Amino acid sequence: MNVRPRINRWTQSRRNLIFDLSIKSSLVQPHFIVSGEGIDEPISSMPGINRQSVDKLIETISNDMELGICSHMLFPVVDEHDKDSYASKASDMNMPLQIAVKELKKMYGNDIVLFTDVCLCTATDHGHCGIIHEHEIDNEMSVSELCKIALSHAEAGADYVSASDMMDGRIQAIREVLESEGFVKTGILAYSVKYASSFYGPFRDAACSAPSFGDRGSHQMDVRSGYPEAILEAVTDEGEGADIIMIKPSLTYLDVVRQVSDVVSRPVAIFNVSGEYSMVISATPDDASRKKMVREIFHSFKRAGADVIVSYHTREAVTKDWL
Ligand code: PBG
Ligand code: ZN
Numbered sequence: 001m002n003v004r005p006r007i008n009r010w011t012q013s014r015r016n017l018i019f020d021l022s023i024k025s026s027l028v029q030p031h032f033i034v035s036g037e038g039i040d041e042p043i044s045s046m047p048g049i050n051r052q053s054v055d056k057l058i059e060t061i062s063n064d065m066e067l068g069i070c071s072h073m074l075f076p077v078v079d080e081h082d083k084d085s086y087a088s089k090a091s092d093m094n095m096p097l098q099i100a101v102k103e104l105k106k107m108y109g110n111d112i113v114l115f116t117d118v119c120l121c122t123a124t125d126h127g128h129c130g131i132i133h134e135h136e137i138d139n140e141m142s143v144s145e146l147c148k149i150a151l152s153h154a155e156a157g158a159d160y161v162s163a164s165d166m167m168d169g170r171i172q173a174i175r176e177v178l179e180s181e182g183f184v185k186t187g188i189l190a191y192s193v194k195y196a197s198s199f200y201g202p203f204r205d206a207a208c209s210a211p212s213f214g215d216r217g218s219h220q221m222d223v224r225s226g227y228p229e230a231i232l233e234a235v236t237d238e239g240e241g242a243d244i245i246m247i248k249p250s251l252t253y254l255d256v257v258r259q260v261s262d263v264v265s266r267p268v269a270i271f272n273v274s275g276e277y278s279m280v281i282s283a284t285p286d287d288a289s290r291k292k293m294v295r296e297i298f299h300s301f302k303r304a305g306a307d308v309i310v311s312y313h314t315r316e317a318v319t320k321d322w323l
Contacts, residue, residue: 002175002241007187008267011110014159014187017071018244018267018307023298024323026307028071028115028269029064029314032206033057033096035079045202046274047281049312051077054100061104065112067318073115073162073310074100077207078123086131087123091148098156105157115189115310116153118146118174119165127211129165129219137218143170147177150188154178160187160244166194166219175241189269190242192234193256196220199249199275206274227259234260242266244308249273251297254304261305269308270301277312291322298323 008018016025032043032051039053052060061072076097082089089095101114120142121129130142142165150161161178163170171190178186196216204210221229234245245264247257248271261268280297284290294313301309317323 001179002172002239004184004241004243007185007243010185011113011159013070013111013113017113021302022323023302023309024068024318026302026309027069027314027318028073028113028308028310029069030073030075030310030312031057031060032075032077033100034077035082035096043202043206045205046278046312048316049206049277051206054096054103057100058103058107061112062107064315064318065108067315069314069318070111071113071115071308072104073117075117075203075207076122080208083123083125085125087120087145087149090120090123091145091152093152093155098152101153101156101158113159114157115160115162116156116158118150118153118161118163120145120149121165121209121211122207126213127209128214129216130167137167139167139169142167143173146170147173150174151177151181151183154181154183154186158186160189162189162191162246164191164194166191166216166221169240171237171242172240187243188241189244189246190237190240191246191248191271192237192242193230193245193247193253193260194220195223195225195249195253197223197249197252197273197275199252199273201275202278203274227256230256230260231263234264238264238266244269246271246310247306249276250301251276254300257301257304257306261307267307268305269310270304270306272297272301272309272311272313274312280313287320290316291320295322
């Protein structure tokens with residue numbers, strides 16, 4: 001079975017995130033998780049966002065939950081000495097991301113919506129999003145590793161495994177693995193329309209995931225590509241069983257969000273990426289100017305057709321009651 005429409009309805013918190021029309025209930029806060037204890041380390045290229053060990057992450061998310069931020073996206077940051085050419089650590093149940101998901105689900109159950117990033121680049125020693133074979137990213141070898149990672153996140157209790165890699169056929173492969181292991185409530189967020197963008201720089205600092213050679217042009221979409229390819233990617237992932245279709249980055253692709261959201265019947269998410277966040281932070285010297293800019297940006301996402309908004313501005317916007 002590829003499509004399980006019940007997945008997006010399974011919990012009240014999923015329904016609030018996806019179907020409520022307000023901006024506040026559409027927001028997802030991203031987090032970066034490192035190993036160790038007591039670590040709460042600012043990321044210089046993303047003021048206001050930290051890398052945190054599991055204990056600190058749980059404190060932060062507990063505060064967020066009290067503020068009414070119920071949806072969270074978790075990115076693993078893997079220690080250099082744990083990286084290898086197969087990203088083996090990414091699917092290890094004893095890694096900080098898997099431990100954090102288990103812990104948060106124990107604490108919050110169905111009141112929290114947890115998205116987990118499924119990609120290889122944070123755990124490969126070369127920083128690419130796939131397995132390299134004969135000097136190229138091998139699609140099928142990469143997909144089989146992605147399936148292992150997605151399964152480990154589902155086992156930990158993730159609500160949505162979020163495939164950010166852009167390999168062909170990975171949504172169908174992940175769906176089949178989830179089905180065969182009995183995970184019929186675990187959703188798949190597909191980064192369907194992900195461009196090889198220059199706006200990911202601060203994220204790669206944060207996640208230590210910049211490729212050590214070459215770029216991501218062989219899998220992420222060409223920034224010059226028009227609507228037909230975006231629609232092809234979105235419709236293909238929808239057919240393979242994606243529960244949410246993501247477009248990324250956001251500000252330079254609002255036209256694509258409109259085109260895609262007019263065509264697909266699954267909810268659409270938009271990723272307000274790290275470079276966009278950092279641009280806003282450096283352009284706004286005070287709260288008042290930032291409030292106006294962030295509100296204007298969030299409204300543009302809704303107008304373009306986004307149901308779900310992943311943004312590093314979430315916590316500040318909710319805490320300061322900007323919405
Ligand atoms: C990993 C991944 C990236 C982002 C999300 N998942 C970086 C990349 O593709 O290099 C970017 C997020 C951001 O810039 O905020 N595949
Ligand atoms: Zn990647």
